[in-house]
Structures are given as structure tokens and as C-alpha cells.
Amino acid sequence: MNVEHEVKLLVEEMNRLGSPGPDGKLQVKFGVLFTDERCANIFEALVGTLRAAKKRKIVTYDGELLLQGVHDDVLISLV
Template sequence: MNVSHEINLLVEEIQRLGSKNDKDQTSVKFGVLFRDDRCANIFEALVGTLKAAKKKKIIDFQGELLLQGVHDDVDVILLKE
């Protein structure tokens, strides 16, 4: 799978699992994404896909890298719908 395709799938999953924040952006907690069965089946390397999407300014989250458990409450915000 190529990176662009995985990022498009990630956008769809954030839209499916997330909700609008006060800035009318779709947002989802990292833990929700990580524990979702559908996401687990789609993404071999969810953290790598998140990092690539952040680099392309499609999503944003606090920090450089998200780790399960430690960063479960970090918001992953969709910048481009």
C-alpha cells in the first residue's frame, strides 16, 4: 500500500470515529483509533501513518510520536476534510 492511500484511509477512519471540536474540526483520541478493530485491520503501522499525515499537514497532534497507553488521551485533529 502506498502512503497517500493509507493517509486517505486514515482520514476516513478519523471522520468515522471522531467528533467536531470547538473549531469545527474533526477530532478523535489516539487511544480510540488505536483500539478500534477496523483500524487495527487496515493499518499495519498506524503510528507511521499518523506521522506521515502530520508531516503533510493533513492531521495534527501534540508531540512527535504517539505511543499506546501513554498518549491515549491525545487528540488527533483532522486539518483537511
């Protein structure tokens, strides 16, 4: 699967699971994405897709590498 397609799917899933934050940008917690059954079926490597989206300035989040459990409360925002 190509990276651009996976990033597009990520944006769709964030729209489904997220809600507007105080700044009006759509936000979703990493733990919500990671534990969602539909996301688990779509993304082989969710963390890799998030990193690719961050590199392309489509999403923002604190840190470089997100780990399940430790970073479940990290907010991911659509730019």
C-alpha cells in the same frame, strides 16, 4: 501499500470515529483509533501513518511519537 492511500484511509476512519471539536475541526483521540478493531485491520503501522499525515499537514497533534497507553488521550485533529 502506498503512503498516500494509507493517509486517505486514515481520514476516512477519523470521519467514522471522530467528532467536531470546539474549533469545528474533526477530532479523535489516539486511543480510540489505536484500539478500534477496524483500524487495527487496516493499518499495519498506525503511528507511521499518523506521522506521514502530520508531515503532509493533513492532521495535527501534540508531540512527535504517539505510544499506546501513554498517549491514549492525545487529540488528533483533521486540518
